Amino acid sequence: MKSKNTCVENKNMSDKDTWGYAVCFGTIITFIAGLGHINSFGLIFKDFIEETNSSAKSLTTAHGVFAIMLAIGGLLLNLLYKKFPMRYGGFIGAMLFILGASSTIFIKDSRQLSLTFGVLQGIGFGMMVSVCYSTLNYYFVTKRTTVMSSIKALQGVIIMWYPQLLKIITYDYGFRGTLLIITGVSLHMIPGMLTMVTEKESSKNKNLDRDLEISNKAETEDLLVKRDKDALETINKFNQVICEILNVLNVKVLKDLVYCNICLGQSFVNFSDLTFFIFQPMLLFQYGFDKTDVATCISIGAGADVLARFALALFSGLYPVNTRNLYYVATVFTFVVRIVVLQVTQFIWVAIITGILGVLRAFLHVSSPLVISNHVSRQEFPGAYALFMLTGGAINLLLSPFIGALKDYYNSYIPSFIALCICCIPCILLWPLEYIFLKKIVSEV
Numbered sequence: 001m002k003s004k005n006t007c008v009e010n011k012n013m014s015d016k017d018t019w020g021y022a023v024c025f026g027t028i029i030t031f032i033a034g035l036g037h038i039n040s041f042g043l044i045f046k047d048f049i050e051e052t053n054s055s056a057k058s059l060t061t062a063h064g065v066f067a068i069m070l071a072i073g074g075l076l077l078n079l080l081y082k083k084f085p086m087r088y089g090g091f092i093g094a095m096l097f098i099l100g101a102s103s104t105i106f107i108k109d110s111r112q113l114s115l116t117f118g119v120l121q122g123i124g125f126g127m128m129v130s131v132c133y134s135t136l137n138y139y140f141v142t143k144r145t146t147v148m149s150s151i152k153a154l155q156g157v158i159i160m161w162y163p164q165l166l167k168i169i170t171y172d173y174g175f176r177g178t179l180l181i182i183t184g185v186s187l188h189m190i191p192g193m194l195t196m197v198t199e200k201e202s203s204k205n206k207n208l209d210r211d212l213e214i215s216n217k218a219e220t221e222d223l224l225v226k227r228d229k230d231a232l233e234t235i236n237k238f239n240q241v242i243c244e245i246l247n248v249l250n251v252k253v254l255k256d257l258v259y260c261n262i263c264l265g266q267s268f269v270n271f272s273d274l275t276f277f278i279f280q281p282m283l284l285f286q287y288g289f290d291k292t293d294v295a296t297c298i299s300i301g302a303g304a305d306v307l308a309r310f311a312l313a314l315f316s317g318l319y320p321v322n323t324r325n326l327y328y329v330a331t332v333f334t335f336v337v338r339i340v341v342l343q344v345t346q347f348i349w350v351a352i353i354t355g356i357l358g359v360l361r362a363f364l365h366v367s368s369p370l371v372i373s374n375h376v377s378r379q380e381f382p383g384a385y386a387l388f389m390l391t392g393g394a395i396n397l398l399l400s401p402f403i404g405a406l407k408d409y410y411n412s413y414i415p416s417f418i419a420l421c422i423c424c425i426p427c428i429l430l431w432p433l434e435y436i437f438l439k440k441i442v443s444e445v
Contacts, residue, residue: 019197020139024147026195027132028154033188034097034125036159038274040166040298042281043291045110048175054110057404062110063278064400065118067271068393073126074386081382086131090193093127096120101183105176126389128189134382135196137373144370145316145323152366153309160302163295259384261434262324262371265427267392269331272423273364274396275403276338277301279420280354283413287345297347297354304358305365312366323367323374328431330363335424342417399423 037044049059073096077089100120107116140147170178284294315321337360341353369385376384406415 019195020136020147022195023132023135023139023197024151026192027136027151028192029188030128030132030192031151031155032158033186033192034121034128036162036185037166037182038278040163040281040295041278042285043163043166043295043298044170044175044178046281046285046291047170049110052109057401057408058110059113060275060400060404062113062118063275064397065114066122067274067396067400068390069119069122070126070129071386071390071393073123073128074130074382074389076123077127077130078382078386086134086198087193087196089127090131090196091190093124093131094189094193095124097124097128097189098183098186100124101179101186105179105183128193129389130382130385131193131196133369133373133385135198137378137381138198143317144373145321145366146313148370149309149313149316149366152362153306153313156302156306156309156362160299160306163298163302167291167295256375258434258438259372259375261430262375263388263391265331265430266327266368266371266388267395268423268426269327269334269364270368270392271396271399272420273334273361275400276417276420277361279403279413279416283417284350286413287350289347289350293347297351300351301354301358301361304355305362308359308362309366312362323370324431326363327367327371328427330360330367331424331427334360334364335421335428338417338421338424342414342421 045059048054073093077086077093080086080089080092097120100116100122103116103120104113107113136147136151137144166178169181173181281294281298284297289297312321334357337353337356341350341357344350344353372385372388373381403416403419406419407413409415
């Protein structure tokens with residue numbers, strides 16, 4: 001379901017393709033450098049976890065912190081965007097991410113990941129994600145689904161080889177040598193942010209802020225004309241701070257109950273998806289697979305992911321795709337297939353089901369940001385997406401330790417994976433209820 005603002009926007013704007021393709025390239029290298037190694041987290045840290053006797057709870061907590069810091073990074077970018085070009089925030093995010101990646105090389109305990117990976121890399125990547133998606137939304141309107149599918153597909157072509165590559169690197173260079181190479185790869189985020197250029201809107205924003213400030217000050221002076229000057233200035237400053245916080249959070253979008261339902265459903269599913277694929281190598285090691293088998297399964301899933309993204313890019317270029325319906329259908333099938341994968345332990349069946357999950361994951365990842373961008377206007381997207389990341393981060397921070405604690409309590413990853421399946425239920429139930437409720441309202445009108 002699209003908002004009226006988005007419908008008007010789609011009619012009045014055309015795709016600005018020329019520099020937009022450079023932005024696509026910048027987005028691809030930024031995401032590869034930032035997320036390429038995430039699915040192989042178990043391969044990289046397996047020996048370190050065993051040497052330090054780390055608990056699963058400490059690892060899931062680090063990922064929960066990463067998720068909430070993603071949201072904070074988006075909010076910080078929204079604040080900076082009011083006074084500076086958006087890519088300035090992207091550069092700051094790149095520097096923070098690189099600092100976090102380099103700091104991870106020197107960790108002695110898995111709990112330190114909450115700072116190096118969770119806080120520094122989380123805030124940095126959160127700022128860059130918002131920059132990339134906002135700039136893409138600026139350049140592409142009618143081709144958003146096709147462009148996003150193509151970007152995700154090209155990312156996947158590189159990322160699908162990461163597990164095999166990291167298996168070789170960890171064998172040749174060890175744990176810390178691998179982290180050093182990953183830090184070097186993260187330097188590619190800097191040229192990625194160089195491409196994020198749009199028309200300047202800073203003067204427009206400054207004039208709007210100045211008009212609002214003058215208006216608020218005049219109204220306050222009328223109400224408090226008899227108060228002394230110092231008290232008036234204090235109240236004005238307090239009001240300005242509150243207004244600035246509300247503007248950064250873009251809380252007005254929370255009046256849209258459909259948007260709130262989208263945020264809630266996607267946040268649970270995305271948390272489940274991220275944690276599932278991070279923990280999957282650990283589950284396979286528990287089944288008795290060796291590193292070669294685990295890397296092969298991860299690569300199969302990544303390869304299926306890539307093929308699905310290319311297929312979706314081709315299909316969406318020929319036929320219009322309702323991204324919200326696509327996301328919902330993929331969620332339902334993901335829920336079913338994940339239950340099935342917990343019932344098998346043979347390599348061939350695990351590999352096949354992992355491939356199916358890779359296809360479904362492609363649909364989820366491609367459609368997730370588009371569900372929001374198609375519902376809100378381009379001007380509201382940075383704030384709306386920041387609120388979405390904040391919701392997802394809060395859910396990650398609350399549930400991640402619980403997922404890890406289940407593994408530690410039962411000494412098995414199976415209960416944790418069952419809990420991750422259950423996390424799909426809010427989306428599966430709430431979105432149809434919204435459809436039924438809105439249909440009932442329309443029929444009554």
